Amino acid sequence: MDAIYLDFFKSPQKIEMDGIIYHYFLFWGDFMLGYWRPHAEYQEYLINNVLPIYLADKARVEYYAKALSKLYLLDLDVLKLVLGPYYSHTGKPAEKQPEIFRSFVLMSELGEHSITAWVEKLKGDSLLCAMVGVAPSDVPEVGNHYDFIDRLWLENPEVAKNQRDSLHPFRRKPRKKLGKNQKQPPRHPGIIQKFVDLALEGKTFESRPERLLQQIFAEVAVRPSAEAGLLGDTNNLAISGDGTCIISGGSPYGIKVCDCKSKGIYNCDCHRRFSDPQARHGWDSYHEQWFYGHCGYFLSVYNRDLNLDLPIFLRMVEAQRYDGVTAIVSLAEARKLYPEFTFESFFGDAAHDNYPTYQLLNAWNMKPFIPLNEKNKGNFKFPPPINVDENGTPICMAGFPMVNWGFENDRCRIKWRCPLVLGKVDSCPCKDMCSASPYGRTVYTKPSWDLRIFTPVPRGSEEWKTEMKNRTSAERVNKRALVDYGLENARARGKKRINWWLTVHSINIHLDARLKVSKFDFISILQNLARKSA
Structure with missing residues (x-):
């Protein structure tokens, strides 16, 4: 002993x-x-x-x-x-x-x-x-x-049992439908700014029960893929964020425990017992319908050289949670989970188009690639010192959009040149009234004027259009987990079970990528051994 x-x-x-x-x-x-x-x-x-x-x-x-x-x-x-x-x-x-x-x-x-x-x-x-x-x-x-x-699942078992066994109010499916590609708005005004302030202070939700699953996914799948070069340059990562609807295997009607039926009341709103008490009704903007379940949020990386879409962070929230809110939480937690990675840029859909998000990305030196929300186009935080269009491109005195000439890092500004001098237009009625220099009129814009409009990579530029193709990476990862691996087919109830399957399917997505790149085939090992034994 x-x-x-x-x-x-x-x-x-x-x-x-x-x-x-x-x-x-x-x-x-x-x-x-x-x-x-x-x-x-x-x-x-x-x-x-x-x-x-x-x-x-x-x-x-x-x-x-x-x-x-x-x-x-x-x-x-x-x-x-x-x-x-x-x-x-x-x-x-x-x-x-x-x-x-x-x-x-x-x-x-x-x-x-x-x-x-x-x-x-x-x-x-x-x-x-x-x-x-x-x-x-x-x-x-x-x-x-x-x-x-x-x-x-790092949740107090007693708390989980009490939630599962206790009664909860019955919530009917909303009748009012939202428009095509329209997201549910944030329930609490100013909530994104509050989360941004917390993120800038370095705070995250350390009590989240899924944090061990996230750690396992990072160690078993993400870091081995990074070491194999599947993520690309981890000192210059471009990540995409997107949410997806996950239908619960539980019933939205629950189990009645009241005696209303014996009294002839069949359509009561009494508290009931639910197999998935955390599930809620959320709006599926793609299928234009309400669903009952949860919302998953992926942070993914697209490797253009290898044509790979790989998830690096998984988060599950309530079905009605706005993607713009979840993005702040996920980015903060992912940066803490992967201190060895450098996130160089972030891609998101119009749900991420809000000033607090641009403020956070700017503080973390991440380039934003986010399309303008149709409802907010032309909504400048500060009046621009020059005439610009909705994409932040300066308009010359003749009404032509000026040509982007790159970002000056030393002065943190974007340079724009005359479209006539650069051959983008054949003639200009204001030629004699503009600059007499053969170099043409030059204009500068600064992101600090308006982080949302004057992005480091100008909206509408060729670089912007090329990079924006990365945005669908998270959507393709969503499809792989939900469709290719049949996440919802398990009919799982509760965040614990769904989170687990989401993690396992995502590990398989990384293994698929490793096989694709390495061309490894286990059968070849058996064939060689079979020949030797013959």
């Missing part, structure tokens, strides 16, 4: 998460999590157990070629350090944690949405068991899978 005690103190470990430094010990961590199979050992296990099946039935193994390649690349060693502080140091050790995590990733890849049905399928398929890393007789049960999810 003394030898073990000494070894306990000889292996100190340290990990920093959410600004807090956790100190623990390797022996203690092993005890908390039980045996954690290293990734190299899992790779050897996978080859040794799949090879006999491949030799007997090549077609069956080749059917799972993509899933096998993904799991072979998915290194979960770092996950042990992330999860260690969240396991008790007393009681029975938690076994097969990496295998359960791998099981969920495989579920996502194969389009399986029921944990109960999936566990039964695993028990009857030796190939799938080998891919997870367990024997058919040792498959983690359904309860083990659910317990794993619960452990990673």
Whole structure:
């Protein structure tokens, strides 16, 4: 016992998460999590157990070629350090944690949405068991899978239980429909400015229960992709932000517990019990309809050279939350989660077009690429010192838009030149009344005059049009999670379950990108071994 005690103190470990430094010990961590199979050992296990099946039935193994390649690349060693502080140091050790995590990733890849049905399928398929890393007789049960999810959701269990068991008011679906591409407005005037002020002070929501899932996603998916060069230059990242509607698997009508029905009242508004008490009615501006559920918000990166769209941060909020509000919270939390990354520019839709957002991006030295909201076009915060159009382009005395000639960093201003001298117009009626210099009339605008109108990259310029193509990156990521991986098909109820599946699907999106770029194929390993054994 003394030898073990000494070894306990000889292996100190340290990990920093959410600004807090956790100190623990390797022996203690092993005890908390039980045996954690290293990734190299899992790779050897996978080859040794799949090879006999491949030799007997090549077609069956080749059917799972993509899933096998993904799991072979998915290194979960770092996950042990992330999860260690969240396991008790007393009681029975938690076994097969990496295998359960791998099981969920495989579920996502194969389009399986029921944990109960999936566990039964695993028990009857030796190939799938080998891919997870367990024997058919040792498959983690359904309860083990659910317990794993619960452990990673940092919410007081009693609070969650009380919310789930308590009664809540019945909210009817709104009857009034909004217009095409029209977002629900912020419910509280000035709320964006308040969040911007907090963000500039360095404050974030450290009590959010999904912060461990965000940390896991960063360590397991985002940082490995960054090291592989899939994100591009992490010192000069262009990120896109966009929200998406996520329909809840719970019913918006709830379960009545009142006695109104016995009294002949069938359309009451009494408090009810809901399977997803946090779900709300929100407006889907794309489909022009109300939905019941939550709103997910993605921060994504588009790698133009590799043609890749990759999520780097996930956030879930109430269905009626305005994207412009969620963007401030997400940006602040993402910057804290990835201190090694430099966000050079931000792309968002018209829901992000507000002065506080431009103020925040300017303070963080991020170039804004946000289209003007149709309702706010021409709405200058300060009267411009020169005539400009709605995009902030100066208009010369003849009525022609002047030509952008670049941004002067030393003076923080944008230079504009005469369109006649540069050949953009054939003639000018004011030629004799304008500048006599062969260089032509020169005008300067400064972003400090109006951060929204005079953006560092002028609106409408060729650079603006080229860069704005990045804006749809987050929309494509939304589509991949919702459509390609069938997020809503799981019929999950509650932010905990939906957040979990959103994280797992996003990990698979990164694995897809790694396979695309590396061209790795696990089957080629089996083929080489098969030739040697022949």
